[in-house]
Amino acid sequence: MRIVCPFCGERELGEFTYLGDAKPVRPVAGASEDEVFDYVYLRDNVAGATSEYWYHGGGCRAWLKVARNTLTHEISSVEPALGAGAARVGA
Amino acid sequence: MADFSWVSRSPLEHALVTGTHGARGVEAGVSLTEIRNFDLIQVMARRGQAAELAKAAMARFGVAAPDAPKAVQTSDATLIWSGPDQFFVLSKGSKHTMQTLAPALSSPASLSDQSHARALIGISGSKARIMLAKLSSIDLHPEVFPIGSAAATSMDHTSVTLWRGGNRPDGQALFNLLVFATFAESLWHTMLDAAAEYGVDISHSEELA
Ligand SMILES: [Zn+2]
Numbered sequence: 001m002r003i004v005c006p007f008c009g010e011r012e013l014g015e016f017t018y019l020g021d022a023k024p025v026r027p028v029a030g031a032s033e034d035e036v037f038d039y040v041y042l043r044d045n046v047a048g049a050t051s052e053y054w055y056h057g058g059g060c061r062a063w064l065k066v067a068r069n070t071l072t073h074e075i076s077s078v079e080p081a082l083g084a085g086a087a088r089v090g091a
Numbered sequence: 092m093a094d095f096s097w098v099s100r101s102p103l104e105h106a107l108v109t110g111t112h113g114a115r116g117v118e119a120g121v122s123l124t125e126i127r128n129f130d131l132i133q134v135m136a137r138r139g140q141a142a143e144l145a146k147a148a149m150a151r152f153g154v155a156a157p158d159a160p161k162a163v164q165t166s167d168a169t170l171i172w173s174g175p176d177q178f179f180v181l182s183k184g185s186k187h188t189m190q191t192l193a194p195a196l197s198s199p200a201s202l203s204d205q206s207h208a209r210a211l212i213g214i215s216g217s218k219a220r221i222m223l224a225k226l227s228s229i230d231l232h233p234e235v236f237p238i239g240s241a242a243a244t245s246m247d248h249t250s251v252t253l254w255r256g257g258n259r260p261d262g263q264a265l266f267n268l269l270v271f272a273t274f275a276e277s278l279w280h281t282m283l284d285a286a287a288e289y290g291v292d293i294s295h296s297e298e299l300a
Contacts, residue, residue, distance in 0.1 A: 007159075011228070058245035058250055059244055060175060
């Protein structure tokens with residue numbers, strides 16, 4: 001598998017580290033115990049389109065959001081995670 | 092308070108043995124030259140200040156700092172892309188140090204002195220690209236990676252900054268490599284192993300190529 005880093009170009013998987021699901025959103029302060037439990041522990045085991053965080057630690061050290069299909073390994077988009085490369089994403 | 096005197100030493104001073112290595116009876120296909128005693132400052136834009144940094148860098152260096160994987164030559168320094176909104180300033184002779192760069196750049200950027208945190212190795216020779224192909228997945232063919240190209244990448248699981256400098260006087264391509272000081276010896280041995288079959292010419296220099 002290769003990932004096209006928006007900053008570096010196409011690179012081998014070995015330069016990247018997987019963080020996890022990019023879908024869960026941190027609950028607001030004062031959220032219910034169920035919401036927090038869900039955020040911290042519960043993950044879907046998706047067969048199909050997923051959104052994941054990857055870290056280009058062996059390259060430009062940017063955090064990336066990768067849209068990937070777990071059935072085909074096809075990557076449909078790679079974008080900088082919020083805050084990575086302020087000039088590029090206008091953060 | 093006690094007085095300390097700090098002596099800077101090359102991280103390769105034990106591993107690097109000048110002379111020839113590997114295949115004998117052939118003209119060395121790979122030249123490895125460690126460059127010693129350089130000034131290296133990393134400049135990273137503060138959050139939301141990338142445009143201001145670009146402006147300040149232009150005023151300071153007279154050329155635009157790289158905003159993509161490139162190495163840019165100024166009159167007395169090389170600016171090397173090291174990631175989004177960040178670059179290295181590589182120079183000699185205390186022209187661009189923390190003291191001299193901070194007034195110009197520290198408002199829009201964080202500066203950190205990496206002069207003693209990296210080893211700098213110049214790689215050239217007729218077999219340089221073939222040797223590097225054993226260690227790097229980057230396509231270094233001159234059509235893809237011409238003079239001024241740079242990459243933040245990994246070689247032998249070690250993060251490096253790799254860029255193609257100007258050609259040597261004999262027309263050979265020159266690849267420059269910055270590697271963390273503590274990983275330099277390991278990567279050096281890996282490169283020697285990869286280059287041995289072509290014959291290696293080993294040296295060190297005080298001059299930036
Ligand atoms: Zn990258």
